[in-house]
Amino acid sequence: MSILLLLQTRDRVTAQEVARLLEVSVRTVYRDMESLSAAGIPVYGEPGHEGGYRLLGGFRTRLNGLTADEADSLFLTGLPGAAADLGLGAVVAATQLKVMSALPDELRDRAGRLAARFHLDSESWYSEHDSAPHLSAVANAVWHERRLHLRYLRWEQPQVVTRTLDPLGLVLKAGQWYLVAAVDGRVRTYRISRIIDLRVLDETACCPADFELTGYWREYLESFDRRRLRQAATLRMSPLVFDRMPEYFDPAVVQAARESAGAPDAHGWREITLPIESVDRAVPDVLRLGAGAEVLAPNELRERIAEHAGAMGRIYRA
Known part of the structure; x- marks a missing residue:
């Protein structure tokens, strides 16, 4: 199953790569590839320096009928609070049920025990919940790549400003939601609870070709400390x-x-x-x-x- 998932997520993979990722011998990979082929999985190998294993004709397995929304919500299955904030609580619950039902009995029991014994609470101690009534609309604009026009309350003067921006991503930091967006060619960060009102425009948002949300946020935090602690x-x-x-x-x-x-x-x-x-x-x-x-x-x-x-x-x- 692990090899099949690798083949489905990569165009081509070598026996050496599979062996390294799954921590088995190359001989074991060869044997398992033969077993997949014998089981009717259309996998074939290409020889040579640029060769490797691949699946024929875009072959895919379907995990117990996951919908597009459920597939999108997989990364939120461990964050029930965040999923609820985004209006995806019911979708995440349905996703978990389908994934659990697709697991073998032994793995289903292990996953159930894990869920019963570990809980993630992303909010910080001694702080009120960050009310963000516009979060759902912002998230919708992020998903569908639509520009936003908003009024925003900031710390500097003038405090109330109007911005038209291209949403690039959402970040949940210590229980508070932030929007990362491009404005006039610069990437900026906005605390969603400080949005006064907004309008989703019928215009496609533009994302810089080299933008990467995780890397940007890491650099933003570092620069924030430098600017704050002067x-x-x-x-x-x-x-x-x-x-x-x-x-x-x-x-x-x-x-x-x-x-x-x-x-x-x-x-x-x-x-x-x-x-x-x-x-x-x-x-x-x-x-x-x-x-x-x-x-x-x-x-x-x-x-x-x-x-x-x-x-x-x-x-x-x-």
Whole structure:
């Protein structure tokens, strides 16, 4: 079955490739190809450097009557929340039933046990569900490659802007949906919950020939951290706070702080450089560290922390 699936998804495959992918010997592949042929599967081999095995006449097996929508939804079968957001909850459920019914009894039991013991919850802790009433319309435009005209609420001024864009893909990040789209030749990212209203146009969307969603999103996250963390603060940290930094800061901040850390002093305290967005945003973050950290620079941040600490001291002394 694994060989048959490989042949169906590739135009041609060599015995060496099959052996490597399935971790068997080439001799075993030759034997299995003969078994497929004997079972009536129209597989044949082409000799030579450019040769290999292929299926005759576009032969395909049909997995228990999957519809086009069900086939499209296969990648969402492990994400019930995401499927429901996209309006595909019922489709995914039907897909799972058909796939399960096509499995042999032993594999069906294993899959059932796995589903009963593992659950994926993609939303982050202590955050409200990101309401995105326009998600279904955006998803429909993405599926059918239709341009969008929308009004969007952004952080910068002017806050409300109008955009006509070419949707390229959807991303679910920590329970929040994002639209990746091309605008005036540039690829941009939009948080779908901040779309005020939209209209799907009867125009075909244009996708850059070299665009790849996963690669773009990885680069976007890296550039987002660089743009967000433009300032830095110098702190002294106790051993306990230094070890527990992942509980207080995101991975990019923790990595930069640890790379900058000096040697511990006689009491184990270290001097580190902490990337920050701004002094205002850094105040609550540093206050969470309590007496396990001391701000050395910038002076504005040190004074702000001192003011808050003094005010808290006066409250508790009273």
